[in-house]
Amino acid sequence: MSIDPNYLRANQGFRLADGGRIDRGDPLIFSFAGRRLMGYRGDTLASALLANGVRIVGRSFKYARPRGIVCAGVEEPNAILQIGGREETQTPNVRATEQPLIDGMVTRPVNGWPNADADLMSIFGSLGGALMTPGFYYKTFMFPASRWESYEWFIRRAAGLGKSSKLPDPDRYDHMNHHVDVLVVGAGPTGLAAALAASESGKRVLLIDERSEAGGSLLWSGDADKYAWGEAIDAMLPMQWVANAVRRLDANPQVARLTHTTVTGYHDHNFLTAWERRDDTCAFSGSDTVPGTRQRLHKIRAASVVLATGAHERPLVFANNDLPGCMTASAVSEYIRRYAVIPGNRLVVMTANDGGYRAAFDWKQAGREVVAVIDPRHDPDSSAIQQAREAGITVLTGSALVEARGRKGVTGALVAPINKLATFVTGDTRLLACDTIATSGGWSPAVHLSCHTGSRPVWDDAAIGFVPGPTTERRYAGGSLLGHHALAQCLADGTEIGAQACSVYSDEQREGSIAASVPQVQSSNTTEAAPMALFAVPHPKPSSRAPKQFVDFQNDVTAAGIEQSTREGFESIEHVKRYNALGFGTDQGKTGNVNGMAIVARALGKTLPEVGTTVFRPNYTPVTMGAVGGAHVRELFDPERYTPMHRWHVKAGAEFENVGQWKRPWYYPQGNESMSEAIAREQLATRNGVGILDASTLGKIDIRGPDAREFLARVYTNSWAKLAPGRCRYGLMCGEDGMVMDDGVTACLADDHFHMTTTTGGAAHVLSWLELWQQTEWPELDIFFTSVTDQWATISIAGPNSRALLDELTDDIDLSAEAFGFMDFRTGHVAGIAARVFRISFTGDLSYEINVPAHHGQTVWDALFNCGERYGLTPYGTETMHVLRAEKGFIIVGQDTDGSVTPYDLDHGWAVAGNKPFSFIGKRGMQRSDCTREERKQLVGLKCSDPNTVIPEGAQAVRDPAQPIPMSMVGHVTSSYYSAFLGRSIAMGVIKGGLKRKGEKVYFPLADGRTLEATLCDPVFLDPEGARGKV
Amino acid sequence: MFLIHCPYCGEDREEEEFHAAGEAHIARPLDPDACSDEEWGNYLYFRRNPRGLHRELWVHVAGCGKYFNIARDTASYQIHGSYRIGERFTWSDAEDSAAP
C-alpha cells in the first residue's frame, strides 16, 4: 500500500517550519509500532517520533506506566526500542535518542504488550503499589515455589528490554586496533580544544564522539544571532567554530576522528574499547544485506587519554515526574535547535540553575507559550533571569513544581512555594495548565570511563556532582566532566589538557604545545546565580503518600521505595542500590543514580559524600554481541588444526572428534554402520590383521644439547642415564606435587639429541613446563627445545600384519625381531621418504609408528594403502584407539588421571626411579604423607557382572548398595568400553584402596535407577604376558 | 589489558602475548629430600598474594618464549619494571619494606 508523502509530511505536527540540522529535502519514512511516519535525514529516531507527536514510547517495567522520551542523548532511560527489518536482524535495546533515522526503519516499543498505548500490564501495574515493593525480586524468590509460578508469567513478559533473534546474524562486524599518542574522548568544546592543542604537537591523535557529528553541547546551545543567551567563539558562531575545528583536524594526517562511536570501556594501561555504528541501514530497514561492516569494535592503546565526556543533565524528582511530556531542559533545547522539533505547545520549566532558562528561551523563540519558569532559589539574580523577565516570561522564584498532572501525558503542573532549603512546601499549591515540563536539577559529570580502572569518583560541592577521582593512568580530564560548565572554561580546560597529554614525551614539547591558543568566548550571559543542590522536590504530602516520584525510570525505583528500604534497615548505598535495582538498568542509572543517593542521604540524615560514591563498570553503554565477536565467528570462531592427512579422512567419511583444537578422526563408519558396529569392525580388523591410525597430533618436542639426558632425568620420573641411541622409553612427567601431568615415549637419536612425544592436548603446556625449569631453575644446563609437532606426520600401524605391510615399503630398515626389537627406533626410508620409525605400541600388538616430514605424510599414507589391501589394512579412529589401549590397561593422562593421581596410584611404580642422584620433579611431592596413604584412590580394572553392560564413565562407586543416601562414594569409572575382541565390557576406574582389593565387588547406583555390580581386577584385560607385542 | 615490557624483546607488547606464571623468586629447595612435609607444602602451595607491590613471573609465550619477572602493584595494576631471570628489582627503600 503506497502512502501519500504529503500526508506523512503534514503529520509532523510538532516540526518547526525552519531551523535545525536536518535536511528537509531528504524525507525518510519509517514505522513505529506498525504506524508509518516521516522524518528527515539528520533526525534521530527520537526526534522523528516527537515530530510526529508520539508521546508514549513504552510501558514501565514494574508498574506499566506510560513513558515518553526524557532526554536527547545516551542517558535516555525510556526510549529503548526494538529495531529490525527482518527476523534475523532484530536488535533489542536501541536508544532512540542516539539512533539516526534510517529510511525504511522498522521500530517498535519493547515493554508494552499488546501495545504501548493500551497495555494489559497496567492491570498488573495498578496492583503494583502493594505488590511490587522494593526488593520485590528478592522477596518473591523467598516465597513458596507455588506463589512464584503465578508471578513468573508476568515477569517473563515484562523482564528485559526486547528480544534477540535466534537466527544467525547476517551482518558483518570487525575489530580494529589503534596505537595513538593521545586519545580524546568526546568532541564537544572541551574535546575539540584538546584535540586541536594535541594535534599541533605532531603527535598521533584519535578523537572519538558518540554522536553523529562533532560539537557536543554546542549542537544545541550558543547561537549568537538568534537566541537570547548568545555565545560566540573567536568571533564565530559556535557551530561555525566547530566546523572550522573539524576541518583543521581532518586536514592533519596525524589525526583520526570517529563519529557515532562510543568509548565503552577504559581498561588498564590506557587500553580503551570503542563501539562504532558504521551502517545499520540494511539491518534496520529490512533491505538485503550488503557487503561492508555494520559495526566495528575499536581497540585503542593510548600513551595518554583525554576525557572530555561532558555531563548528563539530572531531571528533578517530583510527583508523577514520569508522565510523558516531562523532559530534561537541555533535551527540550536540543530537540528545538538541532532537530527543529517542538515537543509540545505550553511549557513549564523548573530549574535549580541558570542553564535551565535556555529551554524557556528556545521555546519562546520557536513561537510557543512559556507558561512559567519555576526556580527554587529565593531571590536569585543573574543575566538569564533578567533576560527571561525582559522577554515577558513569568519567573516564580522560591517555588517548586511539586507534581505533574495528567493520565497519558502532562496536562498540568502543580506549583507551590517552598522554604529556602527546599525541604518542605510553605504555602498553597496552584495548578498551571501545560503539556510539557522541562526540568534541570544540575549536571552529573559523565565520570563512567574514569571509574573503569578502579578510580573512585569524589563529590565536588561546587560542581554539585561526582567528578573523576585520582588515577595512576596517564589520564587528563576537563570541561563539564570536572563540573566546569561555562563554555570559556571548557575551551581553556581542553587546550591545557590537550597540551599536557602530549607533554609526556619531553619538556621541549610541553613548552611548544602550551603555546596553543585558547579560543576566546564572547557571551551575553555575564552574571550567573549560584546553582542550588536540589534533587528531590518536596511535596505537600510525605513521599509515601504522594503520587510516585520516580528516581530510576528503567527499574521503576521511586523516592518512597528508597526511603522504605532505609526504614527496612538498609544503610549502605551499595545495598540500597541492589535492593531497589537502582542503576541496574541498561542505562546504568545515568540520570537516576545521584538523585537516588541524595534521597538516601536525606533519609539517613547524612551528606551525599558520606553516603558514598557511585562506581561504574564497563561497558558505558550496551554493546552488541556482533561487535564483540567481530570477525571471530563461524569458521573463524576458534582455529581448527588439521593433520596432513585430514582431507583423506574427510573423503573416507570419518566422523571427527575435537581434541583441543585438533580435528581427529573418531571412527570411519561404512554404509549404514552404527558407531558401535564401526568400532567393533575397526577393532577386530586391527587385532586380526592391521589397522592404521593418524597419530600426527601427538605433541613432539625436539631436545638437543649436551645436558639433554640430565634434563630428562630431572623432569621424568624414570631413569634416562642408560637409554642408548636407537632406543625409546616411556616416561611419566609429574608436577612438583607428585601428581601425573603428562606421559609419552621419548627416543634417543644421539647422546645429545632426543625426540620427545607428549599427549595431544598437553603439548603446549609441556613445552612451557620444560622451558620454565630450564630458564628459571637450571639455566646452567645447555639444552634447547623446539616444538616439532607440526613438522612430522605420524602414522601408526598396529596388528599382527604390520611388519609384513611395512616390509613392502622399506628396503633400508631391517624389520626382523632380532634387528628391530620392541622399543627400538630406526631411521631409514618408507615409501622412498626419509622416516623415523619407532617400534612402540599403544595397542599391545606388534606396531610401528612411522614419522615422516609433514608434507610427505599423505604420500606415505597412500603408499601404505596401495599395498595394504591384502593385509586387511583398516583405518581406525580415536574411539577404537581407546578400546585397544584400554584392553591393555594403558592409561590416558587427563582421562584416567585428574591431577590428583600419583604414579603409585596408577600402579606405575615401575616407571619411578627413586634412586636417581637428582631429586626429580615430583619425587618429594609423591612422598608426602598424604600421597602414601593406603586408602588413596587407585587405578584398577572393573569387570561388570553383566558382560554386555558398559558402566557409564564417571559413574560413582559404593561398597554397600543398600546404604541409605547420602552414600559413601569410594571412587569412579574413568574409562569404559565394549570390547568386541574380548566379547565383553571392560572398564577402569579409581577406587579407594583398589590395588589391595582386587576381587572385591563395588556397586554403581545410576541416575536411571539401575545399580550395576562390578569386580575389581587387574586393568590388563588382554594378553597379560605381553606376548602379542613381542613377536 | 596490561601493556607489558618484555626485557628480552625490548618492546611493550599486549597482555594477550603473555601468560602469568605466579609469584616470582620461588626458589626450589636445593635438597628436596631433606624437606619436611610442611616445608615442601610451603614451597608448593603458599604464596604472599599481597595487596600492593608484588614481583611476578611471566612468560612471553606468543613472542620470544622467555620467562621474565615484572614488579607490579596488585592494587593499581601499575607495572614498575620488567627484568630478566637472575636479575633483581628493588623499589625505593620505603616501598620495599612492604615487600619481603
Ligand SMILES: [Zn+2]
Ligand atoms: Zn619477548
